[in-house]
Amino acid sequence: MKRKLGALEKLEADHAALRFKIKRDPQSYRPDFEQQYQQYQTLHDIFIADPSTTNSGLVALKDLIEFVSHVADLYPDITSQFPQDLIDILLKHHQVLEYDLRDKIVGSLALLKNKDVINSSTLLNTFFPILISTPSKSLRQLLFTRILSDLRSSNAKATNHRLNKTVQTAFFNLLESDKTSPKGIWAVKLTRECWKRQIWTDARAVEVMRVAALSDNEKTITGGVRFFLGADKEREDAAEESDDDNDVDMAKLRHQAGINKKSKKKARELKNAAATVKKKEKKKNAPPLLNFSALHLLHDPQGFAETLFSKHVQNTKNKFSLESRLLVLQLVSRLVGLHKLTILPLYSYFLKYLTPRQASVTSFLAYLAQATHDYVPPDVLEPLVQKIANEFVSEASASEVAAAGLNAIREICVRQPLAMNETLLQDLVMYRKSKDKGTMMAAKGLLSLYREVGADLLKKRDRGKDATMGIRAGAIQERRYGEEAIGEIEGIELLEKWKEEERRKKLEAAGLDPDADNGDVELDDDEEDWKKWDVESDGDSDDSGGWINVESDGEDIQISDSEDEKEKSQRPAKKAKLSSTTPAPGPAADAQDSSKTASTSLEPETKSISKLLTTTILTPADLKQLQTLRATNAITNTLPSHKRAQLLAARHADDPLTAETIELAARLGRKSSKQDKIDMAKADRETTHHQSTTAKRKEKKEAEGKSTTNKEKERKKNFLMTLGKAKGKNKRSLGDVKRTLLGHVERRKRGGKRGNRGN
Amino acid sequence: MTASSKKKKENKKKDFQKPKLKVGKARPKAANSTDTSFRAKAIALKQQALSTSAPTLEAQCAHHLGLLNHKSDTQRKESLAFLTSAITSNPTTDPLPQPSSVIIPAVQRLILDGSNNVRQQVLKLLQSLPPTDIASHTDQLLLHTRAAMTHLAAEIRVFGLEVLEWLLGVAGDEVVSCAGGWVKMLKCFLSLLGWQNEASGKWSTAKSYGKADSKLQVKQMNVLTSFLRAGLFYAHVVSSVLVTDSNFPLWQTEHHMLSGRSNVYAHLNLFGAARDEEAEMYEDREDRQRVFHERAEAAIITGLEQATKGGGELGRAAAQLRKAVKEGMTDFYREEIAL
Known part of the structure; x- marks a missing residue:
């Protein structure tokens, strides 16, 4: 007789069902688990006898491994050996394992880590050696994602410094131990990915990449160098991207929750969605996380740049491709420009490559310009500029070449104006009469640059109005090598003037002589200033209770540096000696003050400015006043020279200079072909086929996941279908009619059947 | 008639139009005909049996x-x-x-x-x-047998017992003395019968998921009996080398001869991974007795008590098992009892 099977017995040969039961009640199913574990052990023994088999017995082992790893955390005493077994199999036999089983073991180990049976460092210490040694591409990919997700999850709540440190040390050791091996690329890849996802943002990760950039393997080197050149931009992009993806449409979800079947799960989902939306909102309002770029986190950039240059660029023994050599050169020049380093052999190295026939010469030109800063000695740069002028800029050379050369010279001179001499400049400026548009524009650019930074090198008729006036007035002054601009606040003299006027007004109102020096009155003035510390709390005297009033002999707080004052008193004197015209402060910011007549002596004014800056602390109210004064004084802002200066300032010092910038000028004059014009005109048109307005609207609605409205359905409904209802309506009793009408009114008030609950 | 319904009608008509057949012209192709022709530069036949004689x-x-x-x-x-x-x-x-x-x-x-x-x-x-060939592959066969005995499916578990029974009959001595053959098998039996080694609780545990009926248990006990007989009893002395007077000056020649067995030095474990107590080989009867006493005897005896109470076929099998244990352990020197 065949016995009828119960539901439980039918499921007997099903690991998933047993797993489910075990999770419910681990103690009752302990013997069953033991039995399964024994089965696992037996299969494990069979497997160990011949790890490379691909026969069907492996399926069972795979299932058992999955089963045991899912419930291993419930029986820690039985399964103490289990993780180590898996690790051993993977480490010893990963090359011969059948790939399904291999992937399963990797997944099971990750699962065990998620269940806290093993810790992260064990997991990573297992995965990483396999990652760098396995010949299988799919396994590498799997391990790579696993390692990354593990690092990510263990750093999700708070930074796991200990784990990061061990992993970074492992990477460091890998790179240090064998500099020639290509295995280092994995350390580079993982670090870069972690950097991109903002898992690692510290100097230690940068240190790993530094070591990678200084290794001997070309792939590792380019990996490391690319990290420094592009990782920060990548990080920003990734951060922006993660903001817009998986947007939850809350209104839609609420609507669906109203219509679909109500279940606990649905309610939970809705709640979770609301929480994520809230979180995102919070994140959006939070101040942006400030991360330092990799180039700024570097220790000893001078040493790094020097070693990079001498080891990879200058060294002729290594057989790197031009591309990777250029990459390293780009990094070196970037470092030199950013940190204002001094590597003199770098400039003489460039000399060899500055010919129009050199491959990717525009890159070389760009890197040369990038490596220039105001601490580079002009006599080092002068031969380079001369060579560019000789090789590129001549009547005989092609117009693109000339434009690129002129542009490169301009980029160099922006950074170090002293690299130019008078005859060369005047010669180059003549190209503004060139017929080629690119060359002409480049030459004009050079001209306008020197009108600002070194007008006296130009011929008199080329100087322009601003520069000529400035030179005559002595406002424009050549800056000497190594000289720094005096730090100051833009428009501070306006504030000074305004304060003076205010004071005079007050004194006149009080009936005093405005020109007499009166200490007591000044004190009052100052106290008032302190009261107006905060702009928002206007006149709230309670606020100033927290501040300590320092009043002694009518003096206010003096924060002055004795060195500063000494310097400031010395500098004008020095200038007076050097310049033949009337002495004046150098900075260009003074040009704003052009409304001021040149006749007044500027020397005392300089002193007064420094007095205001050094003797008082500007309150927020002062700063606000300063801002308004600057805005009212905006006439100067419309001047073309000022606009140019603003554009120049807008270009961030951290932004790299690329070959495109150099090539840009040459592209100006080029005429576009007919096909290009057609393409350009067509570019903004998306659809090629014609569509009616209604069809477009409908499509738009469907794209939003909406169908027709109820109103629309009503309108489209077949007439015959409405007849029955209409007939019935006539036969209703008066009470029924009243009820329906009242119901209608009621619904109107509530705003529909379901009311306005959704909002 | 509206334009759309007219169009629909026309379309419908088109669907059922009969293709015209003409004499002397190729038959028009059906709408659903599939073109199966293909072009290839070369057609390679992967295998071709060229031999005329049947394979050996x-x-x-x-x-x-x-x-x-x-x-x-x-x-x-x-x-x-x-x-x-x-x-x-x-x-x-x-x-x-x-x-x-x-x-x-x-x-x-x-x-x-x-x-x-x-x-x-x-x-x-x-x-x-041939049984001699089986003997040299016992360890691998035993591994698979054990896997079958602990399998999730009840049928395969029963079949595992059958295989073990046969294996004990053919190469009983090898079964109990191979690596892991003694301790692991005992453990396996204990867990199958649900006889817990460490007396964790006096409470009877609920008959849990996937437990077998008493028929299976009887079978298990019978096989366990024969397993213990193989392990705890003296092996039949097989004197392969003829003891005659012909090789008079030599004594105990059989000990100096090369062994007939394959892998004679397996117990030294020269090439495998290190073994723990469970996976160790127990070649002596005394060793096996000691390990049996340490690990399984108590559990079996308590388990037997319950089984005997069950009576019937189960009780008879239990009695057989008890006899086997008793006879096997008679000459075992029990320190605990002596103390």
Whole structure:
């Protein structure tokens, strides 16, 4: 007789069902688990006898491994050996394992880590050696994602410094131990990915990449160098991207929750969605996380740049491709420009490559310009500029070449104006009469640059109005090598003037002589200033209770540096000696003050400015006043020279200079072909086929996941279908009619059947 | 009539229009005809049997060994049946069509096969092999047997017992003395019978998921009895070397001869991974007695008590088992009792 099977017995040969039961009640199913574990052990023994088999017995082992790893955390005493077994199999036999089983073991180990049976460092210490040694591409990919997700999850709540440190040390050791091996690329890849996802943002990760950039393997080197050149931009992009993806449409979800079947799960989902939306909102309002770029986190950039240059660029023994050599050169020049380093052999190295026939010469030109800063000695740069002028800029050379050369010279001179001499400049400026548009524009650019930074090198008729006036007035002054601009606040003299006027007004109102020096009155003035510390709390005297009033002999707080004052008193004197015209402060910011007549002596004014800056602390109210004064004084802002200066300032010092910038000028004059014009005109048109307005609207609605409205359905409904209802309506009793009408009114008030609950 | 309905009608008409046939013209193709022609530069025939003579028995056997991985269970069974008949029909003086060392590793994993027919056929095939060959592959066979005995499916568990019974009959001594053969098997039996070694609780545990009925338990106990008999009793002394006076000046010649067994020094474990207590080989009867006493005896005795109370077939099997334990352990020197 065949016995009828119960539901439980039918499921007997099903690991998933047993797993489910075990999770419910681990103690009752302990013997069953033991039995399964024994089965696992037996299969494990069979497997160990011949790890490379691909026969069907492996399926069972795979299932058992999955089963045991899912419930291993419930029986820690039985399964103490289990993780180590898996690790051993993977480490010893990963090359011969059948790939399904291999992937399963990797997944099971990750699962065990998620269940806290093993810790992260064990997991990573297992995965990483396999990652760098396995010949299988799919396994590498799997391990790579696993390692990354593990690092990510263990750093999700708070930074796991200990784990990061061990992993970074492992990477460091890998790179240090064998500099020639290509295995280092994995350390580079993982670090870069972690950097991109903002898992690692510290100097230690940068240190790993530094070591990678200084290794001997070309792939590792380019990996490391690319990290420094592009990782920060990548990080920003990734951060922006993660903001817009998986947007939850809350209104839609609420609507669906109203219509679909109500279940606990649905309610939970809705709640979770609301929480994520809230979180995102919070994140959006939070101040942006400030991360330092990799180039700024570097220790000893001078040493790094020097070693990079001498080891990879200058060294002729290594057989790197031009591309990777250029990459390293780009990094070196970037470092030199950013940190204002001094590597003199770098400039003489460039000399060899500055010919129009050199491959990717525009890159070389760009890197040369990038490596220039105001601490580079002009006599080092002068031969380079001369060579560019000789090789590129001549009547005989092609117009693109000339434009690129002129542009490169301009980029160099922006950074170090002293690299130019008078005859060369005047010669180059003549190209503004060139017929080629690119060359002409480049030459004009050079001209306008020197009108600002070194007008006296130009011929008199080329100087322009601003520069000529400035030179005559002595406002424009050549800056000497190594000289720094005096730090100051833009428009501070306006504030000074305004304060003076205010004071005079007050004194006149009080009936005093405005020109007499009166200490007591000044004190009052100052106290008032302190009261107006905060702009928002206007006149709230309670606020100033927290501040300590320092009043002694009518003096206010003096924060002055004795060195500063000494310097400031010395500098004008020095200038007076050097310049033949009337002495004046150098900075260009003074040009704003052009409304001021040149006749007044500027020397005392300089002193007064420094007095205001050094003797008082500007309150927020002062700063606000300063801002308004600057805005009212905006006439100067419309001047073309000022606009140019603003554009120049807008270009961030951290932004790299690329070959495109150099090539840009040459592209100006080029005429576009007919096909290009057609393409350009067509570019903004998306659809090629014609569509009616209604069809477009409908499509738009469907794209939003909406169908027709109820109103629309009503309108489209077949007439015959409405007849029955209409007939019935006539036969209703008066009470029924009243009820329906009242119901209608009621619904109107509530705003529909379901009311306005959704909002 | 509106424009759309007219259009629809026209479309419908088009669907059912009969193609016109014309004499002397090729028949028009149906709307759903598929073009199966293809173009190729060359057509390569992958295999071509050029031999006129039938393949030898050896080749056929090798082919069928390869078919043991086939996904269809009928095919597997038939291949096994072919191998069985080839071996049984082989005259005993001739060597087997394929050596046992090839057949057994290929066949042994089918002990765990999902289909009952295949499993039964495997057992038949194994029984047809010469017992001396089985003895040298005991450890691998035993591993698979144990896997079958702990399998999730009840059928396979029963079948595992059958295989073990046969194995004990053919090579009992090797079974109990191979690596892991003694302790691991004992553990396996204990967990199958649900007799807990460490007396964790006096409370009876609920009959849990996937436990067998009493029939299976009887069978398990019977096999355990024969297993213990093989392990705890004196082995029959097989004197292969004839003890005669012909080699008079030499004494105890058999100890100096090369052993007939393969892998004589397996117990030294020269090449394998380090073994723990469970996986160790226990070649002496005394060793086995000691380990049995330490690990299993108490559990078996308590388990037997309950089983005897059950009476019936179960009680009889329990009595047999008790007898076997008692006889096997008579001469074991018990320190605990002496103290």
